[in-house]
Amino acid sequence: MHILVLLKMVPDVVEELEIAADGRALDLEYLRMILSESDDHALEQALLLKEKYGGKVTVLALDAPEVDDALFTAAAKGADRVMKIAGQDAGFTTRQAARILSLVIADEPGVMPVDLILTGVQAIDDLDGLVAPLVADDLNMPYLGIITGVALDVSAGTARAVKEYPAGVRGEFQIRLPAVLGIQAAEKPPRYVPVAKIRMAMKSIKIEGVEVPTLADGGWPLVNVLEMKRNEPAGHAEMLEGSAGEVSSRLCGILAERGLF
Amino acid sequence: MTGNVSVLAEHWRGRISEATFETLALGREVADQLGVPLTAILTGWNSRHLAQALGVADAVIYIDHPLLAEVIPQVSAEALVQVLEKARPRVLMVPLTNISLAISTFVGTRLGVPVVNFCKDVRVVNGRLDACCVLYGGKIEATVETGEPSGPQPAILGIWPGARPAEKGRVERTVPVTDRAVVLEDTRGIQLTKYIEPEAGDVDLTKEDVLVAVGRGIQDKANLGLAEELAKTLGGVVCGSRPVIDQGWLPLSRQVGKSGLTVKPKLYVALGISGAPEHVEGMKDSGLIVAVNSDPRAPIFHVAHYGIVGDVLETLPVLTEAVGARKAATHHA
Numbered sequence: 336m337h338i339l340v341l342l343k344m345v346p347d348v349v350e351e352l353e354i355a356a357d358g359r360a361l362d363l364e365y366l367r368m369i370l371s372e373s374d375d376h377a378l379e380q381a382l383l384l385k386e387k388y389g390g391k392v393t394v395l396a397l398d399a400p401e402v403d404d405a406l407f408t409a410a411a412k413g414a415d416r417v418m419k420i421a422g423q424d425a426g427f428t429t430r431q432a433a434r435i436l437s438l439v440i441a442d443e444p445g446v447m448p449v450d451l452i453l454t455g456v457q458a459i460d461d462l463d464g465l466v467a468p469l470v471a472d473d474l475n476m477p478y479l480g481i482i483t484g485v486a487l488d489v490s491a492g493t494a495r496a497v498k499e500y501p502a503g504v505r506g507e508f509q510i511r512l513p514a515v516l517g518i519q520a521a522e523k524p525p526r527y528v529p530v531a532k533i534r535m536a537m538k539s540i541k542i543e544g545v546e547v548p549t550l551a552d553g554g555w556p557l558v559n560v561l562e563m564k565r566n567e568p569a570g571h572a573e574m575l576e577g578s579a580g581e582v583s584s585r586l587c588g589i590l591a592e593r594g595l596f
Numbered sequence: 597m598t599g600n601v602s603v604l605a606e607h608w609r610g611r612i613s614e615a616t617f618e619t620l621a622l623g624r625e626v627a628d629q630l631g632v633p634l635t636a637i638l639t640g641w642n643s644r645h646l647a648q649a650l651g652v653a654d655a656v657i658y659i660d661h662p663l664l665a666e667v668i669p670q671v672s673a674e675a676l677v678q679v680l681e682k683a684r685p686r687v688l689m690v691p692l693t694n695i696s697l698a699i700s701t702f703v704g705t706r707l708g709v710p711v712v713n714f715c716k717d718v719r720v721v722n723g724r725l726d727a728c729c730v731l732y733g734g735k736i737e738a739t740v741e742t743g744e745p746s747g748p749q750p751a752i753l754g755i756w757p758g759a760r761p762a763e764k765g766r767v768e769r770t771v772p773v774t775d776r777a778v779v780l781e782d783t784r785g786i787q788l789t790k791y792i793e794p795e796a797g798d799v800d801l802t803k804e805d806v807l808v809a810v811g812r813g814i815q816d817k818a819n820l821g822l823a824e825e826l827a828k829t830l831g832g833v834v835c836g837s838r839p840v841i842d843q844g845w846l847p848l849s850r851q852v853g854k855s856g857l858t859v860k861p862k863l864y865v866a867l868g869i870s871g872a873p874e875h876v877e878g879m880k881d882s883g884l885i886v887a888v889n890s891d892p893r894a895p896i897f898h899v900a901h902y903g904i905v906g907d908v909l910e911t912l913p914v915l916t917e918a919v920g921a922r923k924a925a926t927h928h929a
Contacts (some may be wrong), residue, residue: 348733348870349891361736376842428704456697459732462740464701464711466671472705477784478670480698481855495789499855500608500694503794503848511785517698519855520842558710559741562725566737566895571885572903579911582904583918586886589902593884595806595830595863596923 336390336489338381339446341436341454341466342409344368344399348459352565359560368401370408372453379484379521381453388487390464391415393446394543395439397432398422403542404533411528411536413466422547428557429461431550433469438548440474449513451455451487451494456480456517463558467517477510480517597635597657597683599713601627602750604676604690604699605636605650608667612649615691615757620652621765622718622755623689627654629720631813635685636771639675641665651769658773663780666788667695673702675778679691679717685750687742688727689718692754694855704752710743714873718742727753733872734895755879757854766865797849805862806832809879811853813889813908817845822912823867829919830863837875853878868908871896879899888912 346352347360347369353362381392394409395403398421406417420439427435429485452474454467471478483505484497496516498506510516575582590596603623606613610632621638622701627634629632636653638646641664647656659675672791680688680703692713704711729738742751801807808827814820820834827834836846838853852859864882869875871887871894879885880899887900888911897903904911 346732348735351893352732352735361732430711448812462713462731462738464704464713465698466699468698469705471670472702477786478698479786480669481694494783497792498694500791501613501855503851503856505792505794507789507792509787509789514785520838524843558712558743560738561741562739563731564737565893566730567893568737568900572900574896574897574903574905576905579906579914580918582906583911583915586902586904586915587918587922590830590863591922591926592882592921595795596882596919596926 336384336388336487337449338384338390338392339440339449339452340381340392340394340409340414341452341470342374342378342380342394342396342402342405343371343432343455343458343466344396344402344405345371345458345460354565357386358516358562358564360563364394368399370405371455371458373457373518373520375525376521377453377455377518378409378412378414379523380518382526383522384451384485384487384531388489390450392450393418395436395446397427397435406542407536407540407555408528408533408559410540411532412526416543418543418545418564419542420545420547428463429466430464430469433466434473434550435548436466437470437473439545442548443545451512452476452515453518454515456519457484465517467515470516476514477514478517479508479510479514482516483520485516551559599684600633600635600685601630602635602637602685602688603653604688604696605638605646605656606667606691606693606696607638607643607646608695612646613691613693613695614762615693615755617762618690618757618760618767619691619755620650621760621762622671624652624765625760626687626718626720626725630686632686637676637679637688639664639672647771647773648768649766651767651771652765653771654929656735656771656773656886657776659776659778661778661780663783666671668783668786669696670700670702670784670786671780673699673706674780676703677706678778679776680750687753688750689691689753689755692756700752700754707748709748709750709752711752711754712742713859714756715753716756718753725751730756730873733870734876734898735893739884742925748874756873758880765821794849797847801833801835801850801852801857802857804833804859806830807852807859807863808832808865808867809835809837809869810867811837811869811875814840815909817843819909820845822909826865826912826916827921829916832863833858865911866896866900869896870894871899891926
């Protein structure tokens, strides 16, 4: 069983996001990058499957600030092989990134064959498409997304995946392997790994570098961001200001006025 | 259909989704501004009768195939591509929901046309279609050009739920329906085996008047007690956003948002919830929304009626005490 996990770094939205001088992108200088949350779940789901069924987990990511930390953390958690596609000088759109990932998966020695490719269902900056379906299409594999649980039937060459629908309903699917799954949440919260273990991984594990493949004529029309701005919350909520006691007292007054007591 | 505005009419378990009516309402506006017809595209198996709910459109295209009985995004996309290749509309709007997610990506890549996700609005500017997109968990708004009028079409736009009120897109009327045949060979090895209904929780969130919702800002399961105290004092129950449920701090039956429940209580208190679109979708129509968050830029303040910038763990006990005292005073008055 060989499971490939695709990881992506995204801006940490807990931090203040600044807009670049041209007003059309985020200012990279002030960004703190973290692993995309659903990718973290995809990694966890892969590790859970490895523990249950045996096999090997390979992690592949495009170069980005802090990506080495994410890859060493993945290794410390139990990934067998960590790979980074380096050499690009600019950020890619999701469609470009997915094509690069597909080319590396198909052509880099020792990546194929895979049984499962797991990645997060969606990232907060996936403006022009989603990675999982794009990779599935490039590699001609079945795809299913919004997955919250995976079991394998190795002898039958199938997986059983649980997909979320609205209103708390879930659907159980049988999928032929190899397949690409867009993970919403792993069956358990992503595991914690002590810093000491990550430091050990930094010493003992090597991140394999892969040269970024040349993209032939993209074949995809790029979407053009004309303007980016911070979504200012002003204008809707009436903000209550003061000490905790003062705002609580005002809020009580408002609730009482509306007959909510 | 060439040059038209098209909307994918999504349905699930026999009903057209709310998000479809919302998307149709937006599509109607854009079509009127461009001066072109609005076409709804319906796919399914023996689902032709659903077209009568799509009366806001000028025409409906119905694609009937046994492999389209359940929505499998890759298969639905294959059917759509066959239809769109022949008559290319200007734009195809697809509701961004758990049912249709990924269809827009598949259609866009196969047709070699632009895809723009996370749209909450679409404007016609000098004949060009500009999308207003909500990115980075609701923190950033981007205006995005969805391809040149002379470029490859259709532009495929994923539309957030809530773009327009569903009522504006819900029109019962007999609309001309055109059947289109497609050739689909298999479901690519993907098969729905069963639906798993939600386990009935101890409470039904949709019937509660007061909900106290907790998000990541609650920090630890041990702090849930603080929210429960407030809920008890207000006469409501505690619910949560996705991260709290994923951590296992609250059961699935208490989840509000895209994959969870849609609620409309009289009072919704959002504690430490950032207000990502996936959560807001499930609570935006609550009577009174009060949000407490340490981040003054949290998108939850867009939808809240009253906001408090502060630490949830510090604010909660004080608020609970104040509510308790006020209630006691009211009842003794």
